[in-house]
Amino acid sequence: MHTKLIARSDMETILSRVGLDALMDQLIDRLREGFSTADLAHAQIPARSGLHYHSPDLGLIEWMPANLKQGKASLKIVGYHPTNPSKRSLPTILSTLSVYDTRSGHLLGLLDGTLPTALRTGAMSAIATELLGPPRDGLVLGIVGCGAQAVTQCHALSRLLPIARIVAHDRNPQAAESLSQRTSFLSIPIEPVAHGQLTELLEASDLLCTCTSEDPGRGPLFPDFANRPGLHINAVGCDFPEKFELPVELLRRSYVCPDFREQALIEGECQQLQPAEIGDDLATLLRDPEAARAQRERLTVFDSTGHAYADYLSALLFLDYAGEMELGTDIGLECIPADPLDPYSFLNPSARKDSASACIQESGT
Numbered sequence: 392m393h394t395k396l397i398a399r400s401d402m403e404t405i406l407s408r409v410g411l412d413a414l415m416d417q418l419i420d421r422l423r424e425g426f427s428t429a430d431l432a433h434a435q436i437p438a439r440s441g442l443h444y445h446s447p448d449l450g451l452i453e454w455m456p457a458n459l460k461q462g463k464a465s466l467k468i469v470g471y472h473p474t475n476p477s478k479r480s481l482p483t484i485l486s487t488l489s490v491y492d493t494r495s496g497h498l499l500g501l502l503d504g505t506l507p508t509a510l511r512t513g514a515m516s517a518i519a520t521e522l523l524g525p526p527r528d529g530l531v532l533g534i535v536g537c538g539a540q541a542v543t544q545c546h547a548l549s550r551l552l553p554i555a556r557i558v559a560h561d562r563n564p565q566a567a568e569s570l571s572q573r574t575s576f577l578s579i580p581i582e583p584v585a586h587g588q589l590t591e592l593l594e595a596s597d598l599l600c601t602c603t604s605e606d607p608g609r610g611p612l613f614p615d616f617a618n619r620p621g622l623h624i625n626a627v628g629c630d631f632p633e634k635f636e637l638p639v640e641l642l643r644r645s646y647v648c649p650d651f652r653e654q655a656l657i658e659g660e661c662q663q664l665q666p667a668e669i670g671d672d673l674a675t676l677l678r679d680p681e682a683a684r685a686q687r688e689r690l691t692v693f694d695s696t697g698h699a700y701a702d703y704l705s706a707l708l709f710l711d712y713a714g715e716m717e718l719g720t721d722i723g724l725e726c727i728p729a730d731p732l733d734p735y736s737f738l739n740p741s742a743r744k745d746s747a748s749a750c751i752q753e754s755g756t
């Protein structure tokens with residue numbers, strides 16, 4: 392029995408053969424189709440949970456399981472360590488994805504979750520923005536927080552919406568300045584702005600993505616502001632109890648669409664709202680696009696906390712590509728015994744005898 396191990400080199404081959412734009416388009420299509428049609432009410436997708444700690448630095452390791460009752464389940468393990476870029480030259484988000492056979496529990500596939508997380512987070516924002524964003528050309532996209540997620544927010548949104556320019560702010564000026572180089576493949580002009588011009592950025596934006604690593608208890612990122620008509624905001628960075636990016640006054644005058652209502656009430660912008668102040672979730676809006684489009688003239692917010700079903704679909708996309716391209720390594724990872732009632736029977740009889748006598752010699756008996 393084998394597990395398909397997708398190594399970094401396989402991911403690299405998939406990306407170079409498929410191309411970044413085609414991969415993002417494919418993922419957007421699968422997520423849109425999946426969230427429009429899946430029976431999420433009967434799926435097993437608990438709000439994520441995990442280990443939260445403040446030492447040695449603030450961080451968490453969480454698990455995000457999804458069982459769509461289609462014979463496979465996925466589990467994403469995701470770490471959030473915002474000191475990683477400055478202290479360890481590592482991404483803030485590090486993650487792995489595993490896919491299981493729900494008939495047996497056998498591990499079918501194991502792959503990176505860091506890239507799929509960034510891709511699907513951008514893709515989910517793009518799908519929400521396509522539904523709720525203002526139907527105008529020449530859109531100005533404001534970005535607050537110019538780290539890893541900002542790259543895929545810009546990329547995914549540019550695949551579905553006519554973005555004319557991007558205005559970007561980060562409390563770390565180097566991050567804001569380097570965003571144009573990291574997204575140069577989009578050929579969209581990017582203007583980095585300092586904190587003093589943040590209100591101008593907010594007031595000029597038709598679309599806004601907040602994707603910061605602001606600490607819990609320190610938000611919001613800015614006070615309420617005079618938004619352009621029909622502004623749509625993707626609030627991406629708020630995914631931790633007590634962590635907020637947006638001011639509650641702004642949320643209260645918005646139509647707020649969570650990705651995952653139950654989870655957003657615990658760790659999204661929805662923490663700041665009463666249940667009656669929250670709109671339909673993305674899957675519900677996708678099934679009734681007319682109702683969603685009716686909200687387009689007003690201020691709208693997509694409260695993105697990260698959905699395990701999006702991870703499930705991303706994992707399957709990469710496993711499908713690996714299958715088509717005959718990539719990945721089949722490894723015997725689990726110690727499957729010849730006799731299911733004897734855990735030692737995966738050893739061949741002579742190795743079993745040798746290891747038993749080695750133990751006897753070691754113990755001197």
Ligand SMILES: NC(=O)c1ccc[n+]([C@@H]2O[C@H](COP(=O)([O-])OP(=O)(O)OC[C@H]3O[C@@H](n4cnc5c(N)ncnc54)[C@H](O)[C@@H]3O)[C@@H](O)[C@H]2O)c1
Nearest residue numbers: 483536538539540561562566602603604605628695696697
């Ligand atoms: N919603 C989701 O599905 C999802 C998925 C992945 C990551 N996230 C969240 O998105 C956030 C960003 O993730 P990332 O991988 O881009 O992290 P990152 O560390 O690469 O980038 C975060 C950036 O935010 C900046 N920042 C922090 N506080 C700021 C503030 N007050 N004003 C302006 N800039 C500020 C930092 O300087 C940094 O450049 C994190 O909070 C992460 O947990 C959400």
